[in-house]
Amino acid sequence: MRKQIILIFLFFLTPIFVSAAEIEIKPKNPIQGEPVLITVSGINNLSEIKSAYFGKQQLNFFLYKGKISALGAIDLAEKAGTSTVTINLKSGNKLSKDVFKNARPKVEAKIDIPEKLGGNTKAAVQKLVTNLIDEQAVVKKITEVVKPKPFWKESFRFPLSNPVITDTYGYSRNTVGYLISHKGTDFRAKVGTPIFSINRGIVRDNKTYPTFGRVVIVDHGLGLYSMYLHLSKVKVNIGELVLPGQVVGFSGDSGYVTGAHLHLTIRINGISIDPEKFFELFDVKI
Ligand SMILES: [Zn+2]
Incomplete structure (x- = not known):
């Protein structure tokens, strides 16, 4: 009698943990x-x-x-x-x-020091550079604080109606021989134009600086900050919660400017980045 052979196939399914992340x-x-x-x-x-x-x-x-x-x-x-x-x-x-x-192409342009800050003299540029270093140190301290949750809501908006960009981020301004990087985006804004918060956040600064002029700094949480420079008037207090599009102040020509405009700085993890690119990331278009 032929012995029946029962073949048992055992399928061992070896789990392979390939992360799909x-x-x-x-x-x-x-x-x-x-x-x-x-x-x-x-x-x-x-x-x-x-x-x-x-x-x-x-x-x-x-x-x-x-x-x-x-x-x-x-x-x-x-x-x-x-x-x-x-x-x-x-x-x-x-x-x-x-x-x-990637490396950013180097672009340089000459810029004047306005008469109210001493004009194009060595003394004026030295004062300007010293002030800038001091102001940047203050702002760095304020904007290095990382709140653990975002205060912002899903979408961002430009800081003014009908935004027209008059000067871009990232080039070097040759100021009486000193190269000063332009770390923000300039928008056309005559004195008194309402300036809106780009999103929800908490006001961390509203002081006046020699070169930045009258400033509002909004903390959007998670290390993201927006800064509105050269204002003529400020409408918000330190510690105040502002909503997306809320008027934080009015544009002006305070500080180091050759004419009235809004300078917007956006900082992430303490670093000033190109605001135009920031808006692009969130699909905010002019
Ligand atoms: Zn600017």
């Missing part, structure tokens, strides 16, 4: 002075992230259009080259992506 960067080829929007797909919850970095910059996540997102910044003076986005998950998995930071 993926990091995406916008814009794909950022240059010096630009913000980057980092999104993570394939994980379900912000709480799955233990820590995250863009180079040495700590990343803070929020939900944008349902995606887990973070803002990173490339300093204008940062060396071109590769920085790595590293995300450590609580599961022990680690995600990473290299980002190449």
